[in-house]
Amino acid sequence: MVTVRPRRLRTTPAMRRLVREVEVRPSQLVLPMFVAEQSGDVSSMPGVSRHDLDGVRFAAESAVRAGVGGLMLFGVPDDEDKDPFGSQAWAEDGILQRGIAAVRDAVGDEIVVMADTCLDEFTTHGHCGFVLEDGKVDNDSTLTAYVEMAVAQAAAGAHVVAPSGMMDGQVARIREGLDSGGFDDVAILAYAAKYASAFYGPFREAVDSTLQGDRKTYQQDPANRREGLREARLDLAEGADLVMVKPAGYYLDVLADVAAVSEVPVAAYQVSGEYAMVEAAAERGWVDRRRIVEESVTAIVRAGADVVLTYWAQELAGWLK
Structure with a gap:
């Protein structure tokens, strides 16, 4: 009987590089960024900050130099600018619109500038839509x-633009509105399979969330796998240019399902809780931080993600170079 020895292809670093199946590229990484009237650190996410307009310009330029592929901007308005309808979300002088303009002024087309299209940061109740x-x-x-x-x-x-509110029909309506407004070249990244996850906790500190209750009636039940694929198919049918699974690391089965059927690029969001847990464990010396970061993002790409949103995007891009 002949012994089969797969270990022959693991003998040296050069051999392992030669036969490696997945290679993460800096250009497929997207860095989430928070833009606010005043800068400040996010205590539950070490290394992550809210940027004022000057700071977001600098941060965008730094991400370009690192080779990051995209930026996802979230607006953090002051409390006095919030109302039940989130009207600052679409105001020309709203903090997110000013942040987008500042970033484009700084980096132009050197990086893909994405914007979160949702009301939750702008409403007094913290929900993603109008509350009855x-x-x-x-x-x-x-x-x-x-x-x-x-x-x-x-x-x-x-x-x-990236509708993340999980409202039924959002992609089709936004596509129609963009095209009617003369913005037919602006792409839509649909948060297609977004789960009502406990892993969003640190993010809510970052955006100073005022959420009352929960979002379980419009975000997906974490127990449901087929539903994630159904949601993605609906967004694809409505004309999404990219689709996303969120969170990433704990929903690799859903990500693989979506990637298997999608004819457009698939994104996955490595969310704040995933980031915070690794940072906390690394701070205590319990894990090898760099290896954990690299392995976790590789796993997301291996499962089928073409684009990965991660708070480690810039640092990881530097390592990959």
Whole structure:
């Protein structure tokens, strides 16, 4: 009997590089960034900050130098600028629109500028849409606001708008609104399979969330796998240019399902809780930080992601170079 020895292809670093199946590229990494009136650190996410307008310009230029492929901008308005409808989300002078314009002014087309298209950071109740008297989020009236927000982001200079609110029909309505507004070249990255996850906790500190209750009626149940694929198919049918699975690391099965059927690029978001847990463990010396970061992003790409949103994007890009 002949002994089969797969270990022959693992004998040296050069051999392992030669036969490696997946290689993460800096250009497929997207760095989430928070733009606010005033800068400040996010205590639950070591190394992550809110940037003021000058700071976001500098941070964007730094990401370009590192070779990062894209930036995803989130707006963090002051409390006095929030209202029940999130009207600053589509205001020309809203913090997110000014942040987009500042980044485009700094880096032009050297990096893909993406904008989160959702109301949650801008509303006093912290939900992703208009809330009715009975506490339910009104899907259809919210779509009108999403269209206005997407058009405002496109006018400010976004290359990509990214509806993340999980409202039914959001991609089709936004596509129609962008095209009618003369922004037919602006792409839509649909948060297609977004789960009601506990891993978003640190993000809510970063955006100073005022969430009342939870989002389980419009974000997906973490127990459901087939539903994630169904949501992605619907967004693809509505014309999404890219689709996303969020969170990434704990939903690799859903990511693989979506990647297997998608004819457009597939993104995955390595979210704040995933980041914070690694940083906390590394701070205590329990894990090898760099190896954990590299392995976790490799796993996301191996599962089928063409684009990875991660708070380590810039640092990882430097290592990959």
